[in-house]
Amino acid sequence: MTDHFRFVHITDTHIMAGGAWRMRGTDVDFDTDASLRRVVDTVRRLDPAPAFAVLGGDLTSPDLLHRDRVLEPTEYASSYMRLKEILAGLPCPAHYLMGNHDNLEAFNRALRPQAAKDAPAYYGFDHGGMHFVALDSHEPGHADGMLDAAQFAWLERDLAARRAAATIVFVHHHPWPLGHAWMDTMQLRNGADLMSLLGRHAQVRWLIGGHVHSEQVIQRGALTMLTTPSTCIQLAKVGGPVHFEPGPPGFRVVDVDDGRLSSYVVYVR
Numbered sequence: 001m002t003d004h005f006r007f008v009h010i011t012d013t014h015i016m017a018g019g020a021w022r023m024r025g026t027d028v029d030f031d032t033d034a035s036l037r038r039v040v041d042t043v044r045r046l047d048p049a050p051a052f053a054v055l056g057g058d059l060t061s062p063d064l065l066h067r068d069r070v071l072e073p074t075e076y077a078s079s080y081m082r083l084k085e086i087l088a089g090l091p092c093p094a095h096y097l098m099g100n101h102d103n104l105e106a107f108n109r110a111l112r113p114q115a116a117k118d119a120p121a122y123y124g125f126d127h128g129g130m131h132f133v134a135l136d137s138h139e140p141g142h143a144d145g146m147l148d149a150a151q152f153a154w155l156e157r158d159l160a161a162r163r164a165a166a167t168i169v170f171v172h173h174h175p176w177p178l179g180h181a182w183m184d185t186m187q188l189r190n191g192a193d194l195m196s197l198l199g200r201h202a203q204v205r206w207l208i209g210g211h212v213h214s215e216q217v218i219q220r221g222a223l224t225m226l227t228t229p230s231t232c233i234q235l236a237k238v239g240g241p242v243h244f245e246p247g248p249p250g251f252r253v254v255d256v257d258d259g260r261l262s263s264y265v266v267y268v269r
């Protein structure tokens, strides 16, 4: 038995302190701070309120302001501080995932100050009789994702120890192709290995991801993956001269009732 509770999945916030996201192929500058503030304001109006939020990766991306070079961890610090300041408005605690635009050292310093600066950002937590797993698919210097051997070994142990608890896994990159040619060049490279591992643990029935800046539902056997749109720019699902569209900002609400899920996406117009 599990309790009734609600959580929200908020992803691809792409905070870049001191700048705006120039959408490639356009002359549009998108203010990712302002759009996240609108999402947080909307989350505050949810009734019932969420028990917690999961931030699904690509939390900051000052790298998009400097595409010509690799940034130092210290150059991410002001963006993580800005993120924390905006998320302080949430009505609930938050759990954080890494995305391909994040920096592990800056992420740990800002969001997990008790952790070593190079501590891996994968972990589990429990709520209301359910188990939750946050994976770290970030590989420095790569837009696509990867889970290393140590993370697979940890995940196997974590799930084996909690076979009785219905489990939701969060991961930034999509482990299956979405059918979107450009985005499918940036998926989780060893997604098949993840699916094989999860397939041996029947208590895992849902994955929730970000990265694709769009709302998707994908099912393979007993596993259902939900993806959540970004809080800023969205992927254009129909091909055209540009890959992205300027909003609307979105996030996902998940209601859990005795191990069953209901979920919807809210767009902030």
Ligand SMILES: [Fe+2]
Residues within 6 Å of the ligand: 012, 014, 058, 099, 211, 212, 213, 230
């Ligand atoms: Fe993203």
Ligand SMILES: [Fe+2]
Residues within 6 Å of the ligand: 057, 058, 099, 100, 101, 172, 210, 211, 212
């Ligand atoms: Fe991403």
